[in-house]
Amino acid sequence: METTAAATAAERRRPLFTTEELGGRAVYRVQAATVAAGILLVLYYRATRVPAAGEGRAAWLGMAAAELWFAVYWVIAQSVRWRPFRRRTFRDRLAERYEQNLPGVDIFVCTADPQSEPPSLVISTILSVMAYNYPSEKISVYLSDDGGSILTFYALWEASIFAKKWLPFCKRYNIEPRSPAAYFSESKVHHNLCIPKEWALIKNLYEEMRERIDTATMSGKIPEEMKLKHKGFDEWNSDFTLKNHQPIVQILIDGKNRNAIDDDRNVLPTLVYVAREKRPQYHHNFKAGALNALIRVSSVISDSPVILNVDCDMYSNNSDSIRDALCFFLDEEMGQKIGFVQYPQIFNNMTQNDIYGNSFNVSYHVEMCGLDSVGGCLYIGTGCFHRREILCGRIFSKDYKENWNRGIKERGKENINEIEEKATSLVTCTYEHRTQWGNDIGVKYGFPAEDIITGLAIHCRGWESAFINPKRAAFLGLAPSTLAQNILQHKRWSEGNLTIFLSKYCSFLFGHGKIKLQLQMGYCICGLWAANSLPTLYYVTLYGLYEALLSGDTLKGWWNGQRMWMVKSITSYLYGFIDTIRKCVGMSKMSFEVTAKAILCGMIVFINMPIYEAMFLRKDNGRIPTAVTLASIGFTTTAAVGEGEYGRQGGVQIPFQAATVAAGKLLVLYYRATHMPAGGEGRAAWVGMEAAEVMYTVGRPVVCPVRRRTFKDRLAERLVTFVRYNCLSSNWILVHA
Ligand SMILES: O=c1ccn([C@@H]2O[C@H](COP(=O)(O)OP(=O)(O)O[C@H]3O[C@H](CO)[C@@H](O)[C@H](O)[C@H]3O)[C@@H](O)[C@H]2O)c(=O)[nH]1
Numbered sequence: 001m002e003t004t005a006a007a008t009a010a011e012r013r014r015p016l017f018t019t020e021e022l023g024g025r026a027v028y029r030v031q032a033a034t035v036a037a038g039i040l041l042v043l044y045y046r047a048t049r050v051p052a053a054g055e056g057r058a059a060w061l062g063m064a065a066a067e068l069w070f071a072v073y074w075v076i077a078q079s080v081r082w083r084p085f086r087r088r089t090f091r092d093r094l095a096e097r098y099e100q101n102l103p104g105v106d107i108f109v110c111t112a113d114p115q116s117e118p119p120s121l122v123i124s125t126i127l128s129v130m131a132y133n134y135p136s137e138k139i140s141v142y143l144s145d146d147g148g149s150i151l152t153f154y155a156l157w158e159a160s161i162f163a164k165k166w167l168p169f170c171k172r173y174n175i176e177p178r179s180p181a182a183y184f185s186e187s188k189v190h191h192n193l194c195i196p197k198e199w200a201l202i203k204n205l206y207e208e209m210r211e212r213i214d215t216a217t218m219s220g221k222i223p224e225e226m227k228l229k230h231k232g233f234d235e236w237n238s239d240f241t242l243k244n245h246q247p248i249v250q251i252l253i254d255g256k257n258r259n260a261i262d263d264d265r266n267v268l269p270t271l272v273y274v275a276r277e278k279r280p281q282y283h284h285n286f287k288a289g290a291l292n293a294l295i296r297v298s299s300v301i302s303d304s305p306v307i308l309n310v311d312c313d314m315y316s317n318n319s320d321s322i323r324d325a326l327c328f329f330l331d332e333e334m335g336q337k338i339g340f341v342q343y344p345q346i347f348n349n350m351t352q353n354d355i356y357g358n359s360f361n362v363s364y365h366v367e368m369c370g371l372d373s374v375g376g377c378l379y380i381g382t383g384c385f386h387r388r389e390i391l392c393g394r395i396f397s398k399d400y401k402e403n404w405n406r407g408i409k410e411r412g413k414e415n416i417n418e419i420e421e422k423a424t425s426l427v428t429c430t431y432e433h434r435t436q437w438g439n440d441i442g443v444k445y446g447f448p449a450e451d452i453i454t455g456l457a458i459h460c461r462g463w464e465s466a467f468i469n470p471k472r473a474a475f476l477g478l479a480p481s482t483l484a485q486n487i488l489q490h491k492r493w494s495e496g497n498l499t500i501f502l503s504k505y506c507s508f509l510f511g512h513g514k515i516k517l518q519l520q521m522g523y524c525i526c527g528l529w530a531a532n533s534l535p536t537l538y539y540v541t542l543y544g545l546y547e548a549l550l551s552g553d554t555l556k557g558w559w560n561g562q563r564m565w566m567v568k569s570i571t572s573y574l575y576g577f578i579d580t581i582r583k584c585v586g587m588s589k590m591s592f593e594v595t596a597k598a599i600l601c602g603m604i605v606f607i608n609m610p611i612y613e614a615m616f617l618r619k620d621n622g623r624i625p626t627a628v629t630l631a632s633i634g635f636t637t638t639a640a641v642g643e644g645e646y647g648r649q650g651g652v653q654i655p656f657q658a659a660t661v662a663a664g665k666l667l668v669l670y671y672r673a674t675h676m677p678a679g680g681e682g683r684a685a686w687v688g689m690e691a692a693e694v695m696y697t698v699g700r701p702v703v704c705p706v707r708r709r710t711f712k713d714r715l716a717e718r719l720v721t722f723v724r725y726n727c728l729s730s731n732w733i734l735v736h737a
């Protein structure tokens with residue numbers, strides 16, 4: 001008897017997760033030491049050789065300042081690189097000890113616009129999180145619709161019906177991923193596991209549903225007869241607009257109702273649609289406002305102690321993620337301190353080599369693991385499990401005991417309509433007035449990066465966080481698919497993080513005495529992204545420019561040199577390098593290749609491949625509009641011709657060329673005239689572009705005979721420069737439009 005008790009106690013002590021240090025640290029530290037020595041030498045050099053006034057001292061000091069900045073930033077970045085952690089969980093132990101007492105989990109999904117976030121995509125995410133490998137009666141899914149769209153509501157209603165088939169199917173065959181869209185797009189792999197007939201049946205049902213939803217989305221309205229099928233549709237009366245509507249809470253599946261069962265007679269998860277009230281005179285605080293609304297709505301419906309939040313494009317790719325996260329919270333020894341568990345944000349729509357640099361591999365493999373080792377990884381807005389209590393402002397205390405049974409109870413006398421009514425009253429525009437919501441309670445308002453600041457506040461209240469990056473990605477989502485969107489996203493992030501850094505929430509001030517110095521530094525890695533731009537710009541511009549001017553170059557000559565330097569680096573120098581090595585190892589004999597010919601143009605064309613792809617091959621959103629492509633070609637030809645040798649001599653343009661140029665010019669002007677942005681959204685720049693183009697159009701003489709010589713290499717070179725210029729400017733306009 002006693003031995004069994006002792007064995008159970010020992011069993012209890014076996015942790016639910018482990019923490020391992022990442023390997024290779026010794027090598028890293030040696031390397032870091034050499035970098036540090038290098039940095040010190042550079043700074044020493046700057047300090048001891050300041051030139052006399054009038055001989056470039058100002059530029060020198062500027063360089064020194066930029067280098068000092070880089071040095072400081074490098075030190076900051078070391079805070080997370082010294083001892084990164086990796087976490088592993090033991091779901092089997094969790095099941096052994098807690099299977100009968102697992103806590104409830106509320107899952108929040110946010111959507112904001114049925115056009116850019118199509119309802120069929122949103123419900124695939126919803127279905128994937130409803131189908132977690134977890135007791136359904138303990139899952140409640142809430143969709144916040146900031147688009148206040150009947151289309152999204154309709155899609156969710158469809159999903160609530162399809163779930164009755166989809167959930168049993170997922171569980172019977174233990175399929176992954178459980179987003180129907182993702183699953184059926186990989187279907188060939190899984191087909192054989194299931195009874196083919198059943199598989200085909202589910203696939204058809206899914207495709208029909210998707211078709212109905214997409215048709216409704218396309219036409220912007222739903223079939224009249226649908227509206228009779230649920231009382232929720234009545235909310236959308238004729239006064240209803242996106243920015244001006246009453247609050248809506250509709251419980252589509254009430255998991256506590258015994259009749260809410262799937263086709264295998266198992267309980268279904270609760271499913272709730274929420275559109276908080278919107279009025280033009282009240283600020284809605286974007287996603288932060290949506291999440292806070294959901295925290296309150298869920299508190300009267302399911303009130304689970306754990307909350308997962310995901311963006312609507314981030315479907316669950318791993319049905320065990322809830323269990324992995326709970327291994328942290330429920331660990332008897334270490335779980336007490338952990339306030340949230342963050343999964344990485346991984347994208348599944350990246351081009352093969354990720355031309356926009358969207359992946360955060362380094363952030364996830366190094367920085368987040370490093371932050372984890374110094375007190376807590378960041379909260380990054382999606383794929384994160386929180387304790388409800390920490391979102392509601394609780395300060396960590398050793399004596400606090402979480403009530404994991406919270407919310408798991410039979411409902412009292414209240415009927416579902418009363419609950420909906422109560423929940424609705426919590427998401428009005430004025431509910432938060434004169435309260436701490438958005439401040440000490442809930443997700444914080446007033447910052448474009450609401451996630452980072454909220455995470456920081458949680459850390460400063462004494463909680464730690466854990467970062468987990470399982471082999472099978474927990475969530476997969478969509479990265480920006482065009483350069484313009486990518487730039488816009490990074491602008492919001494870098495702006496959001498710098499705003500935090502410059503506010504009273506700067507991690508050094510706000511975190512002082514509350515979190516470790518390394519964590520304070522860790523928060524600055526992203527906090528200073530935006531600020532890095534200035535020294536970088538100064539450095540790259542001035543360094544070379546200063547040297548070039550001193551050596552007698554002209555400004556334009558320096559500019560050309562810059563371009564050539566880049567080209568040479570990856571052509572001549574690379575080949576030179578390879579050949580030298582080949583000679584060293586005896587693979588080739590010395591030779592003298594004659595210069596000139598065409599290597600260069602080909603290379604320029606080659607390195608700009610993504611631009612040509614965007615112009616001629618791509619079919620997705622990243623495609624450069626045909627009008628812009630044609631305009632660029634026309635534009636470039638004009639310039640090449642205009643500036644070419646015969647331009648100076650007054651050459652004759654052959655009719656064909658003249659015609660293409662004219663067509664190009666007309667297209668440019670047409671495009672400019674018809675796509676004029678609104679005032680304040682980049683119109684001035686647009687008009688400037690237009691003026692320049694008009695000048696190109698009218699300012700070129702189309703006259704005179706004499707000899708004609710062309711420079712095809714210049715044409716190609718300018719083509720590239722101008723195409724690039726046009727891409728940049730059109731993107732600039734898109735970003736500001
Ligand atoms: O008024 C709004 C605006 C956005 N969203 C939702 O917020 C999520 C993120 O918006 P998105 O436009 O996809 O921005 P991303 O840059 O992809 O978002 C990243 O960065 C945000 C902070 O800037 C985090 O909140 C996100 O979780 C993180 O994925 C989406 O589900 C939106 O539907 C709302 O619910 N209401």
Ligand SMILES: [Mn+2]
Binds near residue numbers: 311313478
């Ligand atoms: Mn997104």
